[in-house]
Amino acid sequence: MKHPDYAYEHLQRVGYDCHYDGIAQFVPVCPKCGRYVKADAKLTTDISGPVGTNATCSKCGRVTMPFEGYFDHADYGMAEP
Numbered sequence: 001m002k003h004p005d006y007a008y009e010h011l012q013r014v015g016y017d018c019h020y021d022g023i024a025q026f027v028p029v030c031p032k033c034g035r036y037v038k039a040d041a042k043l044t045t046d047i048s049g050p051v052g053t054n055a056t057c058s059k060c061g062r063v064t065m066p067f068e069g070y071f072d073h074a075d076y077g078m079a080e081p
């Protein structure tokens, strides 16, 4: 897995509740130009994790945000599913 990019350490993350897998967490920036992107309301996943594009960049259009991994619900202050 790719290391977290610490340049974005203080940026608010985007999380999607994937039930028993935990919270799928992303850095809401464009992988091409580095702009802040508008994350989709829903995330598409398959057995291997997130798939396809999941955000819109004002410059690049549809892009895939950098995925940081799955986190526990507790880290988000949420009850376990």
Ligand SMILES: [Zn+2]
Pocket: 030, 031, 032, 033, 034, 035, 057, 058, 059, 060, 061
């Ligand atoms: Zn972009």
